[in-house]
Amino acid sequence: MKSKIFPIILFIIFTIVFIVFYLGLKNSNIYTPEKNVEENIPSFQVKKFASKDIINSNQIFNGDNYYLLNIWASWCVPCKTEHKYLMNLSKEKNIKIIGLNYKDSSKNAKIFLNELNNPYDLILSDQDGIISIEWGAYGVPESFLIHKNNIIKKIIGPINQKKLIEIKGLIK
Amino acid sequence: MRLIKFIFIIFFIFNFNFLNAQTENLNNKITKNLRCLICQGQSVYDSDSEFANSLKMLVEIKLNEGLSEKQIYDFLKNKYGDWILYNPGFSKNTYFLWLLPILMFLLGGAIIIRLFIFKKK
Numbered sequence: 320m321k322s323k324i325f326p327i328i329l330f331i332i333f334t335i336v337f338i339v340f341y342l343g344l345k346n347s348n349i350y351t352p353e354k355n356v357e358e359n360i361p362s363f364q365v366k367k368f369a370s371k372d373i374i375n376s377n378q379i380f381n382g383d384n385y386y387l388l389n390i391w392a393s394w395c396v397p398c399k400t401e402h403k404y405l406m407n408l409s410k411e412k413n414i415k416i417i418g419l420n421y422k423d424s425s426k427n428a429k430i431f432l433n434e435l436n437n438p439y440d441l442i443l444s445d446q447d448g449i450i451s452i453e454w455g456a457y458g459v460p461e462s463f464l465i466h467k468n469n470i471i472k473k474i475i476g477p478i479n480q481k482k483l484i485e486i487k488g489l490i491k
Numbered sequence: 492m493r494l495i496k497f498i499f500i501i502f503f504i505f506n507f508n509f510l511n512a513q514t515e516n517l518n519n520k521i522t523k524n525l526r527c528l529i530c531q532g533q534s535v536y537d538s539d540s541e542f543a544n545s546l547k548m549l550v551e552i553k554l555n556e557g558l559s560e561k562q563i564y565d566f567l568k569n570k571y572g573d574w575i576l577y578n579p580g581f582s583k584n585t586y587f588l589w590l591l592p593i594l595m596f597l598l599g600g601a602i603i604i605r606l607f608i609f610k611k612k
Contacts, residue, residue, distance in 0.1 A: 325605070332598075422541060447548055448542070448544070448545030448548075449548060449549050455571055458529055
C-alpha cells in the first residue's frame with residue numbers, strides 16, 4: 320500500500336507541473352507594465368524653458384482646468400509625428416498644454432518649435448530626466464492628462480488621431 | 492598586548508575606508524536591484540540608456556536626501572509598480588514565487604529520506 324502512494328504523488332506532481340508549463344506556453348510573454356499606481360500628480364520644482372526661472376509645480380497645475388503634460392524632445396522622431404495633434408489640441412479652450420522638454424539642448428528645441436509651431440502654453444525644462452521619473456515616465460514622447468491634481472489618463476508613446484479623439488472626449 | 496593594539500588600529504583605519512565607500516556601495520546595490528524598464532534583461536546599473544542614467548542620478552539624490560534603501564524602493568514602486576524591482580516583496584501576487592523553492596526543497600528532502608534512509612531499514 321505504502322509503495323503505491325509514492326508513484327501516485329509523483330504522477331500528480333508531474334501532471335500539475337505539466338499543466339502549469341503548458342498553460343504558460345500559451346500566455347503572451349510580452350509584459351506591459353501595470354497602469355500608474357499613483358494617481359496624484361507629484362510635486363516638484365522645475366526650471367522654465369524660456370526664462371530659466373524656477374517654478375513650483377503647484378503654481379502650474381491649479382484650478383479646475385484640464386492640463387496635458389507632454390514630455391518631448393527635439394531629437395525624438397515620434398514627437399514630430401504627434402506634433403500636429405498637439406497643435407490641433409491647443410485650439411481647445413478648456414485645456415492647457417504643458418511641455419516638458421526632456422534632455423534637450425535649448426537651441427535645438429527652439430529650432431524645433433519655430434519649424435513646427437508651438438502648441439504649449441508653458442514649457443518646462445528637464446535636463447537630467449529626473450522630473451520625468453517623478454511622473455513615472457519611461458521616455459519620450461509621453462503625455463499625462465491632468466484634472467484637479469489627478470492623472471486621469473496616461474499616454475505612453477505618441478498621440479495619434481484615435482488618442483486625440485479620446486482626449487477631446489474626456490475634456491468635454 | 493602589542494599585537495592586539497596593532498590589530499585594533501588596523502581595524503580602526505579600515506573602518507574609515509568602509510564609511511566612505513558605504514553610500515557608493517548602497518547606490519550600486521540599489522541600482523542593481525532596479526530593472527531598466529525600457530531595456531531588455533538589464534538592470535539600471537548595467538544599462539546606459541537615458542532612462543537608466545536618470546534613475547541612477549535620482550537614486551543618488553534620494554540617498555543624499557537621507558532616504559533609506561526601502562524608502563527608495565517604495566518611492567519607485569509607487570511610480571512604476573512592482574515590475575521595477577528585481578527582488579519583489581512578499582505579497583499576495585508573489586507568495587507562490589517565494590514559497591515554491593522552499594516547497595521543492597522540502598519535497599526533494601522527503602524523497603531522498605524515503606529512498607535512502609527508510610529503504611535501508
